[in-house]
Amino acid sequence: MRAIESFEVPAPPKVNYINAQYGLKSWLLTKDHKRIALLYLGSITFFFFIGGLYAMMIRLELLTPQGDLLQSTTYNKVFTQHGIIMVFFFLIPSIPATLGNFLIPMMIGAKDLAFPRINLLSWYIYLLGGVVTIYALLAGGVDTGWTFYTPFSTTFSNSYVVATGLGIFINGFSSILTGLNFIVTIHTMRAPGMTWFRMPLFCWSLYATSLVMVLGTPVIAITILLLAFERVSRVGIFDPGLGGDPVLFQHLFWFYSHPAVYIMVLPSMGVISELVANFSRKNIFGYSFVAFSSLAIAVFGFLVWGHHLFVTPQSIYAGMIFSFLSFAVAIPSAIKVFNWTATLYKSSISYDTPMLYALGFIGLFTIGGMTGLFLASLAVDVHLSDTYFVVAHFHYIMVGGALMGYLGGLHYWWPKISGRMYPEGWGRFSALVIFVGFNLTFLPQFVAGYLGMPRRYHAYPPEFQVFNVLSTAGASILGFGMLIPAIYFVWSMRYGKHADANPWHLPGLEWRTPSPPPTENFEVTPIVTWDAYEFAPREETEVVGKFRPELERT
């Protein structure tokens, strides 16, 4: 039987992007998007484990109702720093700066991003932002909550607000530059024949993400500047004691930070589209609906910030409009879920680790999205806002959604990135452990939230303890599950089985070049004559380049 496997792929080359040059300097001064992706991968993993450490401290403290493990000031710093590190230094750069950086040029058949030097610059800016933030944490930390609400942050907090803000401010520019780079690359660097509607959906979702990064991030930069200005110079902007308006800050903050949720989850949706199609060997159902729903989310995402302000003195009519728009923004996400599910119909589903993450994502994201409707619904949000229900909801989106997508994508492209296979058995096992641990951590928090447990509480009434014990137990399982991939990815870099160019037998451009790829990605510029996810190309013989699939339909 002539099989998929038989398509001719370049022999493993002696020289690839990893061994093309040696020495620290060759990495620190590289302009190769793949190497920069690895630099990012290392740095965000570092921040992920710091953020994870804080998460474990939170869960340990909340095991008992009394605030007995940490002092309240310490606890307040711990949850603040957990949020800041995870949001700004892990989730926002996670998929775009690592997988996006690595894959966008490869998926569209380009040699690199449009601005390789700016790409390297963005990593250095990220690093500088990270160093400044870590300085702030070591110098004494920050206790304002990751939301920096005024006037607490500008007038009352005695912690390192300005230094932390500066770190986030600097970090924002790396986000803007990455977004800009992706937009220009996707517009101008597509290989011959790679039309917009032949692009993998991962590129569409990162294009939408980049728009949000470029348009939204300047607003948080301005907001942080105003905050620092008021804190340092005592000019009244937000503090009513100085003549300012504290709710204005919340409008400005959420004008960025709500779209930022989509910066975190849109790339993950892109990964899931790839995984669902590729691991079921089926073209995605309703390609254009999935593609445009990403853009719809990016646009609508800018119009819903006021749903964070339903219990502030915001006008009730504004509240109603924001509620309506928040329900509207849920629809494109629902469309994606239905299309992914429909893709699986009469497909050929493998149970490889990336697919397990994708299936987990769809289930968890459905719960995360549906519980978002509780919070969009005005009267219920009044009861639920600032409770553990909100905490559970956004962790379903950010961990169940964004992080599952990131891990799924990392497993999927690991053979391409590293040239090695990860151990499949351990992969499936850890995916299962993470899924169970995650649900055990956050499902009980929905209940605790509706029962009225407020978030950011260092000590809590004893009737909530049972939910917190479950949550802490789940977090321990989740933390353990996260360590497994960390260990086997590192292990596989040296001991893993060598991956061939196309270990999953897929048609995407990134699989038509060796693993790991050469510095220039493709030996010959590819000419694209097939649609995304076209497992049985219509014009097999016309394919130019070395790809001559002699596929067999079954």
Place this chain on the structure above:
Amino acid sequence: MQSWIPLVPDSASTFSWKVDALYFYLSGITLFFTLLISGVLIFFVIRYRRRTPYEIPRPVAGSHKLETIWTVIPFLIAMTMFGWGARVYFDQYKPPTNAIEVYVVGKQWMWKLQHATGQREINELHVPVGRKVKLIMTSEDVIHDFFVPAFRTKADVVPGRYTTMWFEPTTPGTYHLFCAEYCGMNHSGMTGSIIVMEPREFDNWLSGNIGATTPAAAGQQLFQTLGCASCHGANGEGGRGPTLAGAFGKMTPLQSGETVRVDEGYIRESILNPQAKIVAGFGPIMPTFQGQVSEDQLVQLVAFIKSLRATGQTPATAASPAQTASPGTAPSPTRNVR
């Protein structure tokens, strides 16, 4: 009262069942879609598992009909959630007309409350069953949030302005009061109790606490000592400054040509920042009292000005709670004393 339905908090206000009903509706829809999606996923994953390593399924183009169905139906369902939620929210924010008023001042990390009849409470609030209670709230420092899970309502307490919330308790008992907006070091200690009592017990409680000066009476004293009376008249009858008696709750024209409703927020602003909204026909001669009056004193001044009747008679002259019915608000709770 512990709810008979599991995983739902105590229900003790008229909002409780309205919010719970919507919550159950949302939970039902969530459960339905979660089970639907995961059921279909599991079925497909088993039914269409890869049977031979190299099989390629037949591609499917997609279907506009299906896309339309799963766009329109979720949208319609979402609109029912929106409409229902907005309806109940509107009720929660529509200020009640005849309510007991309680002034709330939040500060790091305690709640100071004062009844219109003068009784002061710290981290505790006694309220009767079956009466609407309106809270007029502000903060001395950072943003706090007055949250009573058993009443299914909360509202931010914001420095520099008054926010209001209301509820009507239905079931006697003691319920949690939480600060729900993170406010610094001892945020989780900024808690207290709401004690809902039968009306007769509540009246007993009120009369057991007389002797306290009502906010309006204290405000009258301040009105004299701060010199307000020299321009606004001892009983708010006006002079070089605008007439205050009977002004509360009415629209008043401004120098700028706009009109503004005289409410708690406007009175407060005019004391702290008198030049912001000058009443038509008056000059910008009033000095600011920023820094000279505390939030407590502001509340008292506001209460006094609210109590001024157009006749020029002030009802807030004595300490007795029985004499402090404010115009435009509820008959004083103490009128129920028999």
